[in-house]
Amino acid sequence: MHGRLQQVGTPTEIYETPATPEVAGFIGRCNLLEGRVDSAEEGSVQVELGTTGQRLKVTGTGCAGTSATVGLRSERITLTDRVDAPHDGGVNVLRARIEQCSYTGARFEYELSLGDLRVHAESPVQHTSREINLLIRPDDCLLYPETV
Numbered sequence: 001m002h003g004r005l006q007q008v009g010t011p012t013e014i015y016e017t018p019a020t021p022e023v024a025g026f027i028g029r030c031n032l033l034e035g036r037v038d039s040a041e042e043g044s045v046q047v048e049l050g051t052t053g054q055r056l057k058v059t060g061t062g063c064a065g066t067s068a069t070v071g072l073r074s075e076r077i078t079l080t081d082r083v084d085a086p087h088d089g090g091v092n093v094l095r096a097r098i099e100q101c102s103y104t105g106a107r108f109e110y111e112l113s114l115g116d117l118r119v120h121a122e123s124p125v126q127h128t129s130r131e132i133n134l135l136i137r138p139d140d141c142l143l144y145p146e147t148v
Contacts (some may be wrong), residue, residue, distance in 0.1 A: 010021040022142050024071040030142075031072040031119050037145065045140055045145075049094075052115030056092050056136065060143030071142030076119040078135040079110065092136040098127065 007019040011027075018024035035047040038055055038074060043092045045062045047070055062068055069132050096112040108126050112119040112134070121134065 018071065021069045021071060024142055026142075028057045029074045029120060033072065033114075033117055033119070035068055035070060037064050037066050037068050039048075040064050043128045045143065047143075049114060050116045052117060053113060054094050056094065056141065057138045058141040058143045059138045060141075060145070062143065062145035067146040069144040071144065072118045072119070072136065072140065074122050076140040077119070077135070079121055079125070079127055080133045080135060081127055082133065083130050090137075091095065092134075092138065094134040094136065095135050096132055098130055098132055101126065128141060 001022050002028050002036050006023045007014055015027050018027060018030075025032055026029040032055075033049050035049045035056070038046040040046075040062055043061070044057055044059050045068070049070070051106045056070060057071055065142060094114060096114045097112050097133055098110055099118075100111040102109045103126070106121050107124050110123065110127075112121060112122045113135075114130070119134070
């Protein structure tokens with residue numbers, strides 16, 4: 001990137017643990033969501049996403065009040081129409097609006113909006129409601145805190 005090597009590793013290492021948001025976006029499809037670290041506890045942080053008012057618990061470390069980017073692979077998001085989605089802290093539940101759905105033969109690809117943010121997700125199931133819950137495990141998120 002701009003003449004500088006960003007990461008060296010196996011394809012699996014680069015895909016699963018990209019060193020920077022740019023590497024995450026370069027290899028495979030990755031949602032890069034801007035936010036602010038709302039709170040930090042041992043081993044995880046709460047990131048307030050854009051101006052959505054929604055928070056995402058992410059495995060990693062960061063300082064409260066700093067900016068952060070959360071990387072999220074589209075295949076790691078589970079979509080559910082259920083309004084009684086689990087809210088047990090072990091999984092994040094975000095509310096989104098389906099903007100577009102495309103059938104690709106093996107799956108459905110969704111363009112979703114979370115307030116001012118756009119998210120791409122994949123599902124083997126077609127969802128027809130306009131509003132949907134996104135289930136996201138904290139360990140499936142990639143955290144890129146602002147470096148001070």
